[in-house]
Amino acid sequence: MLSVIVNTMETLLKNKKYSSLRDVLSTMNEADIAAIFEQIQSERLPLLFRLLPKDLAADTFALMNTDNQELLIRGFSDNEIKEVFDELYVDDAANIVEEMPANVVKRILKNTDPEMRQMINEILKYPEDSAGSLMTTDYISLRPKMTVDDAIKRIRRTINEAETIYTCYITDENRKLLGYLSVKNLLLAQREDKICDIMDKTIVCVHTLDDKEDVAKDMNKYDFVTMPVVDDEGRLVGIVMFDDAIDVMQDEATEDIERMAAISPTEESYFKTSDIRHAKNRIVWLLILMLSAAITGAILTKYEAACSAVPLLVSFIPMLMSTGGNCGSQSSTMIIRGMSVDEIRLKDFFKVVFTELRISIIISIALSAVNGLRIWIMEGDLKIAAAVSISIVAIVIISQFIGCTLPMAAKRCKLDPAVMAAPLITTIVDAASILIYFSIATRFFVL
Amino acid sequence: MLSVIVNTMETLLKNKKYSSLRDVLSTMNEADIAAIFEQIQSERLPLLFRLLPKDLAADTFALMNTDNQELLIRGFSDNEIKEVFDELYVDDAANIVEEMPANVVKRILKNTDPEMRQMINEILKYPEDSAGSLMTTDYISLRPKMTVDDAIKRIRRTINEAETIYTCYITDENRKLLGYLSVKNLLLAQREDKICDIMDKTIVCVHTLDDKEDVAKDMNKYDFVTMPVVDDEGRLVGIVMFDDAIDVMQDEATEDIERMAAISPTEESYFKTSDIRHAKNRIVWLLILMLSAAITGAILTKYEAACSAVPLLVSFIPMLMSTGGNCGSQSSTMIIRGMSVDEIRLKDFFKVVFTELRISIIISIALSAVNGLRIWIMEGDLKIAAAVSISIVAIVIISQFIGCTLPMAAKRCKLDPAVMAAPLITTIVDAASILIYFSIATRFFVL
Numbered sequence: 001m002l003s004v005i006v007n008t009m010e011t012l013l014k015n016k017k018y019s020s021l022r023d024v025l026s027t028m029n030e031a032d033i034a035a036i037f038e039q040i041q042s043e044r045l046p047l048l049f050r051l052l053p054k055d056l057a058a059d060t061f062a063l064m065n066t067d068n069q070e071l072l073i074r075g076f077s078d079n080e081i082k083e084v085f086d087e088l089y090v091d092d093a094a095n096i097v098e099e100m101p102a103n104v105v106k107r108i109l110k111n112t113d114p115e116m117r118q119m120i121n122e123i124l125k126y127p128e129d130s131a132g133s134l135m136t137t138d139y140i141s142l143r144p145k146m147t148v149d150d151a152i153k154r155i156r157r158t159i160n161e162a163e164t165i166y167t168c169y170i171t172d173e174n175r176k177l178l179g180y181l182s183v184k185n186l187l188l189a190q191r192e193d194k195i196c197d198i199m200d201k202t203i204v205c206v207h208t209l210d211d212k213e214d215v216a217k218d219m220n221k222y223d224f225v226t227m228p229v230v231d232d233e234g235r236l237v238g239i240v241m242f243d244d245a246i247d248v249m250q251d252e253a254t255e256d257i258e259r260m261a262a263i264s265p266t267e268e269s270y271f272k273t274s275d276i277r278h279a280k281n282r283i284v285w286l287l288i289l290m291l292s293a294a295i296t297g298a299i300l301t302k303y304e305a306a307c308s309a310v311p312l313l314v315s316f317i318p319m320l321m322s323t324g325g326n327c328g329s330q331s332s333t334m335i336i337r338g339m340s341v342d343e344i345r346l347k348d349f350f351k352v353v354f355t356e357l358r359i360s361i362i363i364s365i366a367l368s369a370v371n372g373l374r375i376w377i378m379e380g381d382l383k384i385a386a387a388v389s390i391s392i393v394a395i396v397i398i399s400q401f402i403g404c405t406l407p408m409a410a411k412r413c414k415l416d417p418a419v420m421a422a423p424l425i426t427t428i429v430d431a432a433s434i435l436i437y438f439s440i441a442t443r444f445f446v447l
Numbered sequence: 448m449l450s451v452i453v454n455t456m457e458t459l460l461k462n463k464k465y466s467s468l469r470d471v472l473s474t475m476n477e478a479d480i481a482a483i484f485e486q487i488q489s490e491r492l493p494l495l496f497r498l499l500p501k502d503l504a505a506d507t508f509a510l511m512n513t514d515n516q517e518l519l520i521r522g523f524s525d526n527e528i529k530e531v532f533d534e535l536y537v538d539d540a541a542n543i544v545e546e547m548p549a550n551v552v553k554r555i556l557k558n559t560d561p562e563m564r565q566m567i568n569e570i571l572k573y574p575e576d577s578a579g580s581l582m583t584t585d586y587i588s589l590r591p592k593m594t595v596d597d598a599i600k601r602i603r604r605t606i607n608e609a610e611t612i613y614t615c616y617i618t619d620e621n622r623k624l625l626g627y628l629s630v631k632n633l634l635l636a637q638r639e640d641k642i643c644d645i646m647d648k649t650i651v652c653v654h655t656l657d658d659k660e661d662v663a664k665d666m667n668k669y670d671f672v673t674m675p676v677v678d679d680e681g682r683l684v685g686i687v688m689f690d691d692a693i694d695v696m697q698d699e700a701t702e703d704i705e706r707m708a709a710i711s712p713t714e715e716s717y718f719k720t721s722d723i724r725h726a727k728n729r730i731v732w733l734l735i736l737m738l739s740a741a742i743t744g745a746i747l748t749k750y751e752a753a754c755s756a757v758p759l760l761v762s763f764i765p766m767l768m769s770t771g772g773n774c775g776s777q778s779s780t781m782i783i784r785g786m787s788v789d790e791i792r793l794k795d796f797f798k799v800v801f802t803e804l805r806i807s808i809i810i811s812i813a814l815s816a817v818n819g820l821r822i823w824i825m826e827g828d829l830k831i832a833a834a835v836s837i838s839i840v841a842i843v844i845i846s847q848f849i850g851c852t853l854p855m856a857a858k859r860c861k862l863d864p865a866v867m868a869a870p871l872i873t874t875i876v877d878a879a880s881i882l883i884y885f886s887i888a889t890r891f892f893v894l
Contacts, residue, residue, distance in 0.1 A: 261780035
């Protein structure tokens with residue numbers, strides 16, 4: 001469907017049917033327009049963008065990708081920059097400024113009004129991963145002594161600058177946060193009610209320097225549409241919107257997944273990252289894991305004699321190594337994800353270890369039975385079948401133990417547990433598997 | 448901190464300081480109370496719960512875990528059940544009913560009022576993963592001919608049953624969805640304005656049977672707090688709230704991560720799942736992968752002669768297998784995650800393959816150089832160093848090719864790409880690595 005729409009638009013543009021185009025665009029949601037603009041030939045973009053009604057243009061602009069934003073800004077007159085940026089919410093504006101090259105940033109800041117410029121700078125001064133960098137300063141604040149009538153008047157006056165009126169925050173003259181009031185309770189109240197009598201005084205807020213991941217988790221826990229952000233003195237400095245929190249949660253999940261595959265996470269999308277950058281993100285762990293795997297190789301050479309005496313032994317190495325690796329990475333994955341969604345905590349250490357132990361006993365018996373039977377039937381060698389089966393039991397149990405303890409140990413040492421995922425666990429478990437296998441096998445064959 | 452609060456509460460309870468307890472509880476947010484209740488000894492729970500003010504009690508109840516909910520309901524009088532359930536939002540009530548054993552469900556439905564009972568049944572009839580099962584029927588609907596004044600009156604009248612008033616939906620007499628109006632625009636409008644003149648007619652909605660994952664993605668795309676759900680005739684039947692959409696997104700990420708570690712995903716949390724269930728979720732893939740790894744073992748036996756002739760060759764097997772597996776799983780992870788956040792689409796197939804090819808060339812050269820040097824220096828055998836280095840180049844390139852193509856092939860066949868993640872890729876790549884290594888090595892040593 002997207003390609004049909006893009007085609008229609010390009011044809012309308014070519015035939016200069018501007019008023020029809022404007023009509024079509026006006027019926028659409030800004031997110032859809034931004035998606036369409038990503039597919040449009042970039043030289044047509046400025047003309048198409050200028051056809052959008054003013055406030056739809058700003059909303060669409062905020063949702064476009066960085067390349068298109070830069071392309072448009074470079075083509076804008078000073079006046080157009082002012083028009084678009086004055087319509088933007090300050091957090092979106094700050095995000096855009098953050099992504100632009102220095103000369104474009106200079107033009108933007110020159111052409112926005114002083115108040116907007118100051119707010120953008122306010123947000124940009126916070127560390128990249130903090131609540132402060134995620135927040136918007138476009139919120140509605142009320143005073144405790146206002147009546148509901150005053151409050152509604154104030155809201156109507158400031159509504160156009162506010163990103164949301166879902167929750168209004170009540171502050172004193174020093175901007176100290178006193179409570180909040182949902183627009184629902186505001187509408188339910190009597191016109192002459194005092195705000196301080198109807199506001200909710202249970203204050204849940206985050207600090208400007210809190211990690212944005214924790215902020216997103218808190219918002220999810222409390223089901224908040226907005227979360228107030230306060231400074232050291234408890235003064236309200238901004239609010240975090242739910243949609244930005246969702247993006248943080250998605251990015252964190254991506255980061256976890258990448259780290260669990262031994263890739264250094266980036267903020268860029270797959271196609272925006274250069275080949276060299278991609279290679280760099282992957283190569284460090286590959287080198288570490290490659291060199292560690294050499295240890296497994298060295299262990300293997302120690303058992304050269306056994307391999308030559310009973311050559312069949314060698315053929316079970318891949319199966320044992322892979323089973324150990326898979327069991328270990330299953331356990332570590334469960335624990336890592338459990339910790340990142342706060343289902344598993346450090347104090348659950350022994351509970352986790354015992355759970356994994358019980359699971360590993362069930363799994364190891366099942367796997368060793370299947371495998372023992374297969375070898376006995378296919379190779380007809382009961383001794384080898386027994387040696388491999390016993391090895392599987394030991395390998396599965398130890399692999400799951402390593403798989404569940406290392407991520408928790410990493411967390412204990414304040415490292416990201418995700419580094420203890422499949423690749424590293426597999427490498428450690430590989431060495432362990434070979435050791436276990438040969439020490440059991442050599443007993444069977446008394447070499 | 449949690450343990451301090453729990454301790455305080457238990458002591459207050461023991462000393463029968465009920466009014467202080469009620470004061471303390473009243474200052475807290477429902478999510479915090481639910482978290483505290485999870486730590487409280489279960490025999491104290493009913494008493495503590497009864498100390499909560501009525502509406503806070505219902506909100507807290509909705510956030511408690513299933514075990515505590517069941518415990519409380521079993522202790523409730525019929526009247527208490529009615530009180531709690533009549534205060535609940537219908538989607539929360541439906542969720543609770545879904546989780547309870549049959550005899551408890553019967554008591555709940557017997558004691559809720561007929562309207563609530565009908566709405567619960569309405570939601571429960573939709574398939575588990577559909578928008579219909581996720582929605583709430585507690586929304587505010589307005590008629591196009593109402594004035595702003597009428598609308599505000601209607602909102603004030605129905606506000607207590609509505610889960611959100613952030614967006615009001617406008618429907619005709621057949622409940623057909625005509626448009627929406629944010630409470631922000633409602634407050635901005637003049638009292639005598641007609642709703643049909645100020646409402647937004649760009650309708651973005653989902654169908655009752657749409658997959659809930661797609662609904663969550665759409666809500667994220669449009670930054671919606673609520674998403675309207677319509678039936679086949681375009682009639683509004685409910686709305687999905689942003690907080691439920693966030694939970695869906697988190698669950699989907701967990702599912703992806705579990706599937707990528709060869710674990711069959713469950714909805715239950717780690718500690719709520721029985722050992723047998725845990726073992727079952729992991730064992731199917733373990734068996735498949737174990738038996739496939741036997742193929743690699745069979746390939747290995749084919750090269751028995753080479754191994755006995757040049758025993759050093761064996762010691763590089765783990766390193767080559769693990770490097771191939773890691774490269775393959777890095778690629779597959781990038782592609783799987785890229786597809787699940789809609790960054791990579793099927794039509795990008797060739798773009799992805801060429802990107803991975805370029806990346807693999809950079810990585811393979813770096814890895815083979817480091818490794819060749821290491822072997823040359825440590826073993827002093829240039830021939831082996833060359834054979835291993837050339838193998839690494841071939842293995843890395845082929846592994847990344849397999850890693851990026853299989854997930855896309857799975858998607859093309861309408862399978863979940865996540866099944867083509869690390870464990871399966873590793874097993875396939877292991878066999879390929881051994882084949883490549885020995886066909887290169889045998890050329891060097893002319894065996």
